[in-house]
Amino acid sequence: MPADLLRRTGGTAPAVPVAPPRRRTRVFALIEARWAAAALALFLLALPLQLAGVSAWSWGPLYALTYLTGGWEPAREGLRALGARTLDVDLLMIVAALGAAAIGQVRDGALLVVIFATSGALEALATARTQDAVHSLLDLAPATATRVSADGREETVPTADLAVGDTVLIRPGERVGADGRVVAGASEVDQATITGEPLPVAKGVGDEVFAGTLNGTGALRVRVERDASDSVIARIVAMVAEASETKAPTHLFIEKVEQRYSLGMVAATLAVFAVPTALGATLADSLTRAMTFMIVASPCAVVLATMPPLLSAIATAGRHGVLVKSAVVMERLGQVDTVALDKTGTLTEGTPRVTVVRPLDGSGLTDDDLLTLAAAAEHPSEHPLARAVVDAARARRLHLSAAEEFTSVPGVGVTATVDGRTIAVGAPARPSDGTNDDAAALAGELAGELAGGLAGEVEDTGHTAVVVRRDGVPVGVLGLADRPRPEAAATVAALAALTGRTPILLTGDNSRAAARLAAETGIAADDVHAGLLPEDKVRAVRRLAADGRTVLLVGDGVNDAPALAAAHSGIAMGRVGSDLALETADAVVVRDELTAVPAVLALSRAAHRLVVQNLVIAGTFICALVAWDLTGELPLPLGVLGHEGSTVLVGLNGLRLLRDAAWHRAAGPGEPS
DSSP: OOOOOOBOOSTTOOOBOOOOOOOOOOGGGSHHHHHHHHHHHHHHHHHHHHHTTOOHHHHHHHHHHHHHHHHHHHHHHHHHHHHTTOOOHHHHHHHHHHHHHHTTOHHHHHHHHHHHHHHHHHHHHHHHHHHHHHHGGGGGSOSEEEEEOTTSOEEEEEGGGOOTTOEEEEOTTOBOOSOEEEEEEOEEEEOHHHHOOSSOEEEOTTOEEOTTOEEOSSOEEEEEOSOGGGSHHHHHHHHHHHHHTSOOHHHHHHHHHHHHHHHHHHHHHHHHHHHHHHTTOOHHHHHHHHHHHHHHHOOHHHHTTSHHHHHHHHHHHHHTTEEEOOHHHHHHHTTOOEEEEOIIIIIEEEEEEEEEEEEOTTSOOOHHHHHHHHHHHHTTOOOHHHHHHHHHHHHTTOOOOOEEEEEEETTTEEEEEETTEEEEEESOOOOOOSOOOOHHHHHHHHHHHHHHHHHHHHHHTTOEEEEEEETTEEEEEEEEEEEEOTTHHHHHHHHHHHHSSOOEEEOSSOHHHHHHHHHHHTOOGGGEEOSOOHHHHHHHHHHHHHTTOOEEEEEOSGGGHHHHHHSSEEEEETTTOOHHHHHHSSEEEOSSOTTHHHHHHHHHHHHHHHHHHHHHHHHHHHHHHHHHHHHSOOOHHHHHHHHHHHHHHHHHHHGGGGSHHHHHHHHOTTOOO
16 A cells, blocks of 8 residues: 555544555666666776776776676576567667677667667667656555544554445545545545546535545545455556556557567578678677668567557556556557447436426416426435426425425326426326316316427427416426536537547437537437437447448447447446446446547557657657668767667657656647647
8 A cells, every 4th residue: 555645643633634655656666677777887997997908907807797687687688588589779789799799799789789778778668657657646544543443433544445435524624535426525536636627626515525635724534335356446556457467559569570570580680690701801890880781670679669668658548537558559549530429427416406487377376396307206206307306496496395295106207296286397298188077177278288398399399298276277397307517518519620620429318418518519410320229329439330431339228238349449438437337448438428439549649659659759860770781880879879779769769758848738728628
């Protein structure tokens, strides 16, 4: 577990917030760096002695130790690879250094060993820093938490010992120790480390909080809902660790080519040595040229061209709330040219809200009166539509009378007595056949027809209509709809700009609701596919793929899981997504922001551009140095510097995406990050 991030002076004094330490691997914590430093120090001791013309017995042993300290580890790895019938470039470098020493160029061979060891240390450091960027998230979670027992007793326990169902107290200024839901208290929580939100978010009873986020000025009691190993932070680390073990297709291709290339390079090196020797060149000159050729033609930089950009992109996306499950996925996301979006919970908030309040003429009710009656009757109900009506009344701060004699009929609605009047809230009634002659009943039927007509108008706009009746007579209609996310339209526009095609809407909802949402978010009417069952979504995705499109599906529900698996790539909305969707998807948006989808696509494309840049850099250096060696006199030290310099340059270029600026550029100006 990470070290304690918060210190208390004792008693119940509030904790003093301390910024979480940033993991940063020290250079000399790496064994590669220590051996490289030793080799460099020995070389720098030997070089002036040799240049001063002193006895070789003074500088010779120092050069020998340089070979040993800088070359033993690459030699060991190379021999292991050779034992597995694989030719490793590390072994080729050591052979080249020993070959240089064999022809009397001990200094040049030692320089090669020093530069090669330094290059290896830089690669190890770059890999460690990439891992630091992800694993530092673990340090955000405090080592201990205050657990509150059923009798109110408080005890300090390690966060690793917290179990689902435990209640923890989060004091002002403390970091949240576990993912859970607020059961008491109110405060503002800084979630920037997890969701990327720039401002603290108000939290009250029922709201979710994440481990590692920083509590504000209020005290919260939180019921733990996830084990520490299943927290958002832990999932980020686990998924990136899994991604680090995978290889992108480009990388696998290069690894396959590397073996054949290395064998061909050995054959070419022998030819570079044998042909000039046969034509009369001196043995020393031929061997020097051959050793230089072996060094400059080695594919070290090419092999290093692909994984650093992709892993850097994964780490950066993870820090900003998008979990990409592998380097293969990160590479594939950049190839997407068509995006299919689910509706409920993806483009919309996933919860119905009252958007239309229409009292009937002659009812004598205002909008607030109608909503008050409906909310009072619905208050005891747990139905999602009932919750939406009650929430709308609370948002307007309306006073709700107590409901008595409450009854609920599934598929029909609810009935309750409110202030002595019978209030019914439910689906529109079917039209009467007109045979009832009772005046009161006839008046009720006329009101019902008016309500039915109004309900039809509301439904035609993509809303769910609910009729409110008082003592059996309709008095108004409410329209409920699932609101688009605030960022839905901007996301659709960004995806269209990235892919060159407007996203497609795939939903199981009715066509009217789908058309309304499409109009609000900028999706073309021809790209709306409504009333789809899960298998219908799969067929729609496969039709797009059959047309030669590379499809990304963005969804959240169980019904989206088959289509997520069928698509070229799948992204799930993590906060509202089902477990099945999260498992099936290739990437997960932990923060509930759609704008992260185009951002991660843009980041993937940036990673691809860096891979191409790296391959061009590596290929250019190899071709130029090889041509120089074959057609002219390339000094061995210069060949070493050129080869190892290109390897370091490619590695550092690939790490550019670790910077937060890379995400800001991908998200675009003005987008949240």
